[in-house]
Amino acid sequence: MAKQQAVTDILRQYHPVPDRFDELGSLGSGPKPHWRPLLQQLNLESVAGLNLRAQAVSNAIAEDGVTYNVYEDPRGDTRPWEVDLLPLVLGADEWQWLSKAVTQRAELLDSVLADLYGEQSLLKQGLMPPALVYGQAGFQWPCQGIKPAGGRFLHLYAVDLARAPDGGWWVMADRTQAPSGAGYALQNRLVISRAFPAPFHNLPVTNLSEFFQGFQNSLAGMSPAGTESPLCVLLTPGRFNETYFEHVFLARYLGFPLVEGQDLTVRDDTVYLKTLQGLRRVHAIYRRLDDGFCDPLELRADSVLGIPGLLGAVRAGKVLMANALGSGVLESAALFGFLPEISKKLLGSPLAMPSVASWWCGEKPALDYVIEHLDELVIKPAFASMRMEPVFGYQVKGAEREALLKKMHAHPHAFVGQELVHLSQAPVWKGDQDQPLATRSIGLRLFAAATPSGWRVMPGGLTRVAMDEGVEVISMQRGGLSKDTWVQARYTAPSKSLIKKRLQVSDLLDGERDTPSRVGENLFWMGRHSERAEGTARLLRAAFNRLSGHDQASEEALLGLQQAAEQFGTLPEPEEDAVPEPLPDVLLRAVSDVTSPGSIAAILQALLFNASQVRDRLSSDNWHTLNRVGKPLRPAPTTPDQSIRALNLVLLDCISLAGFAMDDITRDASWVFLVIGRRLERLANLCTLICVPLLSDRFSRQAMLEWLLEVANSEVTYRTRYRRTPELLGVIHTLVIDASNPHSVMFQLRQLQKDLPEMSRKTGQLFPPDLNESLQRLQALDLHPFERKRPDKACEVLAELLYDIRSEAYRVSDEIQRQCFIHTRYSDRPVKPD
Numbered sequence: 001m002a003k004q005q006a007v008t009d010i011l012r013q014y015h016p017v018p019d020r021f022d023e024l025g026s027l028g029s030g031p032k033p034h035w036r037p038l039l040q041q042l043n044l045e046s047v048a049g050l051n052l053r054a055q056a057v058s059n060a061i062a063e064d065g066v067t068y069n070v071y072e073d074p075r076g077d078t079r080p081w082e083v084d085l086l087p088l089v090l091g092a093d094e095w096q097w098l099s100k101a102v103t104q105r106a107e108l109l110d111s112v113l114a115d116l117y118g119e120q121s122l123l124k125q126g127l128m129p130p131a132l133v134y135g136q137a138g139f140q141w142p143c144q145g146i147k148p149a150g151g152r153f154l155h156l157y158a159v160d161l162a163r164a165p166d167g168g169w170w171v172m173a174d175r176t177q178a179p180s181g182a183g184y185a186l187q188n189r190l191v192i193s194r195a196f197p198a199p200f201h202n203l204p205v206t207n208l209s210e211f212f213q214g215f216q217n218s219l220a221g222m223s224p225a226g227t228e229s230p231l232c233v234l235l236t237p238g239r240f241n242e243t244y245f246e247h248v249f250l251a252r253y254l255g256f257p258l259v260e261g262q263d264l265t266v267r268d269d270t271v272y273l274k275t276l277q278g279l280r281r282v283h284a285i286y287r288r289l290d291d292g293f294c295d296p297l298e299l300r301a302d303s304v305l306g307i308p309g310l311l312g313a314v315r316a317g318k319v320l321m322a323n324a325l326g327s328g329v330l331e332s333a334a335l336f337g338f339l340p341e342i343s344k345k346l347l348g349s350p351l352a353m354p355s356v357a358s359w360w361c362g363e364k365p366a367l368d369y370v371i372e373h374l375d376e377l378v379i380k381p382a383f384a385s386m387r388m389e390p391v392f393g394y395q396v397k398g399a400e401r402e403a404l405l406k407k408m409h410a411h412p413h414a415f416v417g418q419e420l421v422h423l424s425q426a427p428v429w430k431g432d433q434d435q436p437l438a439t440r441s442i443g444l445r446l447f448a449a450a451t452p453s454g455w456r457v458m459p460g461g462l463t464r465v466a467m468d469e470g471v472e473v474i475s476m477q478r479g480g481l482s483k484d485t486w487v488q489a490r491y492t493a494p495s496k497s498l499i500k501k502r503l504q505v506s507d508l509l510d511g512e513r514d515t516p517s518r519v520g521e522n523l524f525w526m527g528r529h530s531e532r533a534e535g536t537a538r539l540l541r542a543a544f545n546r547l548s549g550h551d552q553a554s555e556e557a558l559l560g561l562q563q564a565a566e567q568f569g570t571l572p573e574p575e576e577d578a579v580p581e582p583l584p585d586v587l588l589r590a591v592s593d594v595t596s597p598g599s600i601a602a603i604l605q606a607l608l609f610n611a612s613q614v615r616d617r618l619s620s621d622n623w624h625t626l627n628r629v630g631k632p633l634r635p636a637p638t639t640p641d642q643s644i645r646a647l648n649l650v651l652l653d654c655i656s657l658a659g660f661a662m663d664d665i666t667r668d669a670s671w672v673f674l675v676i677g678r679r680l681e682r683l684a685n686l687c688t689l690i691c692v693p694l695l696s697d698r699f700s701r702q703a704m705l706e707w708l709l710e711v712a713n714s715e716v717t718y719r720t721r722y723r724r725t726p727e728l729l730g731v732i733h734t735l736v737i738d739a740s741n742p743h744s745v746m747f748q749l750r751q752l753q754k755d756l757p758e759m760s761r762k763t764g765q766l767f768p769p770d771l772n773e774s775l776q777r778l779q780a781l782d783l784h785p786f787e788r789k790r791p792d793k794a795c796e797v798l799a800e801l802l803y804d805i806r807s808e809a810y811r812v813s814d815e816i817q818r819q820c821f822i823h824t825r826y827s828d829r830p831v832k833p834d
Contacts, residue, residue, distance in 0.1 A: 011039075014427050014437040021163050021424040023088060023442065034091040034488045037199040051431045053195045054085040060191040067245045068184075081245070083188050085195065085429035087484040088442065088463040089203070095459065095487045098161075098169065098446065101353035103455040106157040106448040108339070109176055109330050111346045113153035117143055117326055127345060128338050131362055131413055136332060137385040138177075140291055142298040143326035146315050150222025152450050155322035156182070156215060156286075161444045162356070163424035170421060171336070171355040172443065177328035177384075178288045181462040182447045183246035184482060186212070186253065189460065192484035206459035206489040214456040215449035216254050222452070223283035223320045232284040233259045233273060237293070237305050239612060247288050256286060261294075263516040265823065266309030269316040274517035274823050276669045276763045284320040291328045299325075333416045334360040334382040356421055362413035370417030371405060377417040379404065386414060393420075423474070428465060428481065441466040443474045444485065460485040520673040520763075521821040522613040527661065527677025528813075529607035533629075534654035535685045536570050536590075536600055538711045541647040543587055544640045546707070556696075556703035558583070564692045564711070565590065568685070569598035584640060591643050592636035600650060604630040617670065622660040629653040669762035676755050676816070680809045683748040686712060687806035690735055690745075694795040694802075701795070705731050714743045729786045732798070737781065745805065749775045756812070763820060771812065774805045 011031065016022040025032035031039055042050065058080075066081040090098070115122050116139070122128045133139050158179030160172040189208055193200045220230045234256040236247040251258035257273065264282065265272050272279035292300040295310040313319045336355035343351045359366035360382060370377060374393035381388040396404055408415050423441035430438040442465050447458040463483035464474045474480055543561040546554050562583065565571040570590050574580060594601040611618065611626045618626070632649040661678060665671050689711055693704035705726035709715045714734050722730045739746045752771055778801065785794035 013435055014439070016425050016427075016439050019165060020422055020441075021165050021167050023163075023424055023426040032089075032091065034203065035089050037202040038087070038089060038196065038486075041196055041199045047431065047433050047436045050085065050429065050436065054429055054431060057083060057085055057191050057195050060194070061187075064187070064191075065245065066184075066187055066249075068242060081184065081187070082481050083191065084465060084481050084483045085192070086427055086437075087188075087192055087196075087486045088426055088444070089486045090488065092488040092490050095206075098353075099457040099459075101169070102157075102159055102446050102448050102457050104343075104347065104349075104352050105159060105171070105174075106154060106450070106455050108343050108347055108351075109157065109174060110152060110154040110450070112330060112342060113176075113324065113327055115346070116329060117146060117153070117324075122342060122345070125345075127342050128335070129360075129362065132332060132334055132338075132360070132382075133329060135413060136329065136383040137292070138326075138329040138331060138383060140299060140326035140329070142311055143314075143324075146311075146324075146326075147317070148314070148324045149224045149317050149320040152222065153324040153327055155218060155222075155320075155450045157323075157448045157450075158182070159446055159448075161353075161446060162421050163444075164421055165424075169353055171353060172421070173333065174330055174335075175445075176323060176330040177291060178323065179447065180243045180246060180288070181445050182212075182458065183250040183253070184243075185445075185447070185458065185460060185462040185485065187246075187249060188462070188482060188484040200486070203486060204489045204491075206487045208458060208460055211447070211449060211456055211458040212254065214451040218449060218451045219284040219286060219320065219322055224318055225283040228281065228283070230283040231257075231273065231280060232286060233257045233264075233282050235259055235261070235264070235285050235287040235289050235294075237289050239615075241288070243288070254286075257516065259516055260518060261289070261304075261306045263518050264307045264310075266307060266313050269309070269313045269318055271307070271310065271313045271319045272823075274821070276515050276517055276520045276673075276820060278764060279823055282319060284322065286322045291325050294321075294325055328384060331384040332382055333358055333380055333418065334362070336416075336418075337366075357419035359417045360413075361408055361415040361417065364412075366417070367408065367412045370415070371408065373417075374401075374405075376420060378420050379408075380416045380418055382414050382416045393417075423466075426463075426465070426483070428483075439469055440481070441474065442483070459487040459489075515668075515670055517821045517823070519614055519617070520670045521817070522610040523617070523670050524673035524677040524816065524821075526607060526610040526614070527674040527679075528681040529603055529610060530654060530657045530661070531678045531681035532685070533600060533603045533607060534651060534658070535682070535711070536565075536568060536598070536603060537647045537651050537654065538713065539565055539568065539570065539689075540587060540590060540600065541644055541651070542707045542710050543583075544644050544647070547584060547587075547640055553703040556700040557707050560692050560696060560700065560704040561707055561711075564689055567688050567692070571598070572596075587640070588637065588643060591646065592633045600647070601630065601633050601636075604633070604650070614670075617665065619660070619664050622657070622664055625653050625656045625660065629657070669759075672755060672759045672762060673816070673820070676752065676759060679748050679752050679755060680813050682743070683745060683752070684806045684809045686735065686743070686745050686748070687802040687809070690732075691799045691802050694799040698790065698792070701728065708735070712743050714741060717741050717743075728791065728795075729783065732786055733783065736778070736798070736802075737783070745802070746775075746778060749778065749805070752812075759816075759820075771808055774808050777801055778805070 014024070024035055061080055061083065067079055068081045112122065116133060123130050123133065154176060156179055158175035158181060160175070161169050162172045163169055186208055193205070219232045223230045223232065234247060234251040234254070236244065236258060238244070238260050241247070248258060259273060263274055265274055265279070271282040271285070273282050287294065289305055293303040294306040295308065296303040296306050297308040298311045299306070311325060314321055314325060336358035337360060339355060340351050343349065359370050361367040361370055377393045379391040379393060391404060423443060425439045426442045427437045428440045430436055442463055444461055444463050446461040448455050463485045465481035465483055466474050467480045539561060543558060543565065546558045546561065562571060566573050571586055589596060590599050592601050593599050594605055596602055608626060608630065615623065629650060632646040637643040637646045661674055665674065689708060693701045693708055696704060705728065709718050709726055709731060712735050718726065718730060718734045721734065734741055734744065736745045738744045739750055741747055749771055753775060781798070781801070785791055
């Protein structure tokens with residue numbers, strides 16, 4: 001009796017709408033039995049205590065970095081995922097029925113796909129209108145006749161369900177292309193089960209890990225690996241996708257390398273992953289990329305996200321695609337009205353769970369019915385590729401109604417009328433002292449995975465919640481909430497997880513084996529861009545500091561800086577017969593004009609892009625510095641003094657990034673590329689800088705030595721050594737020959753001679769020691785001619801040597817890209833499989 005009283009107390013604060021199905025079951029006979037363990041826990045605590053639990057859930061989401069990127073949201077890709085404190089609870093008997101119904105529907109849709117891309121008997125027998133298939137972008141003509149590896153078209157299926165006022169479940173949408181949400185459902189489970197451990201175990205709640213393990217084993221088992229150890233990857237569109245967190249999370253949980261299209265290549269109808277160790281064959285691809293974008297060669301030619309030749313590998317049966325390319329054709333709501341008869345034909349049984357009543361307006365009787373009953377229906381697009389929001393018929397009046405009817409008559413095949421279903425409601429935690437519970441409409445997304453032993457339905461799912469009371473449309477893009485979904489187990493089962501509790505030796509050995517080349521490439525260019533930003537900032541600061549000089553030496557120094565900036569690409573080279581622009585204006589633009597490729601702003605933008613691609617490899621302190629590095633340029637400096645202050649701040653951050661590169665990032669195979677990138681960029685920049693005064697006349701050369709030491713960051717080294725004004729011999733020794741100066745040419749060459757073999761050892765690439773000849777020539781350089789009063793010939797010889805060294809540096813950079821990133825030379829030999 002006490003327990004019943006406790007349950008009643010919390011329900012006094014809950015006010016469901018009478019004409020809706022209430023998931024809690026609080027109306028009439030009281031809450032459903034499977035809700036009571038949770039409700040009893042709620043009544044044991046105060047509102048303040050439960051608010052602390054809700055805050056703990058929010059903190060866990062933030063700490064785990066769970067995000068959902070809503071387009072045009074001011075928070076961008078940092079928008080946190082929102083999960084309600086209270087789960088949706090489903091009873092064991094109801095779940096058993098739901099599971100069987102979802103399994104049947106998944107099997108049916110897999111059979112439909114096999115027919116549409118095979119014999120097409122459904123079209124020939126009139127069970128499905130050809131216009132519904134051929135008239136939409138979802139049908140991929142190049143996929144016709146392909147028999148997928150493993151025999152399945154669907155490997156992961158999702159279905160959106162809604163409950164009608166009478167308690168019956170209806171299918172609202174099928175997700176057959178690249179369904180999202182399974183990872184978020186798992187993340188919800190991790191945080192909510194920790195928030196309510198007692199009711200979670202007392203119910204008890206069915207574990208999710210066996211579902212993911214089945215999916216994992218399915219991809220490996222159905223892949224065309226033969227005797228090889230199967231390699232499965234997760235293909236993502238990249239970090240700008242709204243569900244990118246889920247891609248990262250699932251890749252880690254399933255143990256799949258997370259790859260983008262540029263990480264994969266097709267050779268001889270075989271898909272390979274471009275790793276730092278070479279090409280490694282891919283046997284299965286779990287894709288989160290829409291059909292058309294997967295292969296620009298045969299599908300969408302404008303796609304920059306896919307892999308050219310992928311469809312050829314699929315056609316040859318050399319790679320498994322989950323889901324099969326072309327599976328998006330079934331995401332049309334217009335198909336709902338035809339599925340009952342198709343089910344009888346293909347499965348020999350009626351549909352266990354009906355779709356919401358739908359009328360495709362492409363048929364004249366259906367169009368007439370929809371128009372006559374418009375106030376009772378929701379008008380939706382017939383095909384997923386159409387950009388159209390659902391329209392509630394009773395809401396459109398006057399001119400708006402006439403416009404809608406005109407469109408429907410003009411293009412009837414593009415519209416579907418669906419019965420207006422009043423969604424069920426469930427409690428959400430509001431946290432107010434007077435009204436802690438609120439009522440919201442909900443929808444349920446369930447997942448099914450194909451396994452060698454049949455379909456396995458995730459015992460739970462993603463419960464989506466409307467953002468406000470009374471809102472009928474549920475959309476995460478509109479800011480909706482989510483809930484964990486608890487399914488009552490018939491017996492208590494031991495907790496399982498795919499996350500290993502303890503590391504094994506194999507984990508330690510294999511940690512870097514499948515590192516995509518893209519990681520090394522972005523670290524390489526991150527190193528080059530950070531070094532380039534630092535060098536360019538020093539060069540522009542030196543130029544601004546000399547703008548106010550009026551003597552001939554200052555003018556010659558400024559002329560040399562301008563020449564160096566032009567060779568750097570920081571300043572545009574002057575055009576013939578063009579009126580020269582005032583130098584201060586040109587320099588200001590070189591600081592903050594992001595449209596100018598060599599400006600500080602453009603270099604920092606490129607640096608941040610590279611860093612964003614390897615975010616998980618950077619510490620929080622490193623990332624904070626990267627986020628701060630471009631802020632001094634916003635707003636853009638408008639005077640030389642403002643520019644100098646901004647450049648000083650940029651330089652401090654660049655120096656911090658250099659420290660992070662050497663002392664903050666784990667020194668694995670990918671780290672070597674960051675360091676080599678910095679070395680090659682510094683080497684090329686030094687050679688460019690030194691050659692400017694070397695190839696100038698004697699008076700100009702002497703005027704340039706001071707800024708040369710300053711821009712090369714070697715002023716202190718020179719003055720400590722020689723305690724005199726800059727002289728050519730001492731400057732050349734400091735910047736060219738002195739192996740103890742980290743800003744000299746010799747230092748870079750010697751370090752690269754250590755780093756390049758280290759890169760070869762860690763990546764297994766056959767990289768040649770290209771800089772040996774340059775190092776030997778530099779070591780043989782005779783400095784005695786620079787003692788003469790007129791060392792012009794010696795300066796020309798040294799400049800020629802430095803230009804050759806710069807060319808070698810660029811050649812090494814190109815060779816690294818060919819071998820390690822593009823894989824067009826030595827590394828086009830595939831890595832030997834396990």
